[in-house]
Amino acid sequence: MKEKRLEKLTDWSFMSIHDKVYLFNPDERQAYGAEMYEFLDELVYEHSRQVDKAKSVTGYESLESFTLLGEEVQHSEKLAVAFGLMKIPDAAPIRIIKNIGMCNGCHNFMKAISLLNAREIIVRDSKQLHKFDNGKCSCGDYGGLL
Structure with a gap:
């Protein structure tokens, strides 16, 4: 990759709250303070505790689809x-x-969080618009291609 000068895309997300734009990049861990990361850790912990509930509502047969591993916990959309x-x-x-x-x-994390927190979460990524509500996504899981 170095020979061809190819680099991995940097993962970032942003949101606007009260006319102020917030940028989330997993590499800038201290940008929003320890409080946000502690809250994210609580979300991940609660998510793992409630996996059975989310699994039964969303129809997943395998708990593996709801597990969180290492770097995935720090993806920018989870910080956001x-x-x-x-x-x-x-x-x-x-x-x-x-x-x-x-x-x-x-x-899958967004689906579970929308269910567990009774919140509508809308994520526009490079491929499409996802509207998470009550544990379901408007994309219909895009035919399992995610």
Whole structure:
């Protein structure tokens, strides 16, 4: 890759709250303070505890589709949704724009968070618009191609 000067795309997401734009990049870990990362850790913990509930509602047969591994926990859309849950009023949807396609793990995480927190989460990635509501996504899981 170095010979051809190809680089891995940088993962980033952003959202606007009260006319202020917030950028989320997993490489800039301290940008929003420890509070947001602690909240994200709580979300991940609660997510893993509630996997059976989410699995039964969304129809997944395998718990593996809801597991979180290493780097995936720090993807930019997860940072953005944690920040949104902290800063956006409960009745308002969380809107996130992402520069690259969402991975399957993050997609399933958003479905579970929308169910567990009773929130509408809208993510526009490089491929399409995802509207997560009550544990389901408007893309219909894009035929399993995520």
